[in-house]
Amino acid sequence: MTQPTSIRRALAPLALNGPIRVLDAFSCIGGGTDGYRRAFGNCHVTGVDIQAQPDYCGDAFHQGDAVEFIREHGHEFDFIHASPPCQGEGAPTKGTNAARNAAIGRTYPRLIAPTRAALDATGRPYVIENVAGSEVRKDVRLCGEQFGLAVLMHRYFELGGWTTAQPAHPLHRGYVRGYRHGEWRDGPYVAAYGKGGGKATVAEIREAKRIDWSTDHLRLREALPPAYTEWIGRAFLAAHIPALEVAA
16 A cells, blocks of 8 residues: 655646646636646646636636536646536535525535546546535545645545545644634634634735735635645656656
8 A cells, every 4th residue: 555645845847848738627716727837837727617717827718617618628638627616515515504505495516427427538637626525536635734834625636547645644733713603713724715703814815825816805715725736736747747758
């Protein structure tokens, strides 16, 4: 069995002979995109999202249905990342808030299965990212503490067409700062979700996630820390550099 490896380290830029074509599906402002650009160096990243994303940081952007875009154009890319909406996947939606959501008719799209089917059909290596309660296969778990970030934000990654070892998960250093059940708790991490109750400000989220190109509070909350996909991208390169060089 491969032992977990430490990932809290400085990473130098990498590049191959030709640009790696990356698709960031459900891209939001491009937290994932920025990480892949750091990892791959010489690459071209296209983002696609159902909503306009004026702060998107990649090389090209398409507004539209991400699953349909993967079906029509996924085969044109060397690597695909997908982050289907997580609002319908987490424990609060399925448990704590289920009755309230049903009473008011609130529903959320469940797009992991159709996204996976579309990705499998491309024949390209891919990763699907989502939260703990989701249907993604839990091949890799990443946490902000692994990268020295001031946000925890556990996320799980299903790897399609490639594998890598699970990195070591260090102990958390304390509480997430904010109010819980009327009691204030201080800690080394900010609550980068929601508003009020000591939740993180725009400036705090930018610093915690190391995202400096947007000031949109909602989009910043939704965005992946680039450190996560930088790690994923480098793990992919470690497994696929020979194959990519032959293809080039």
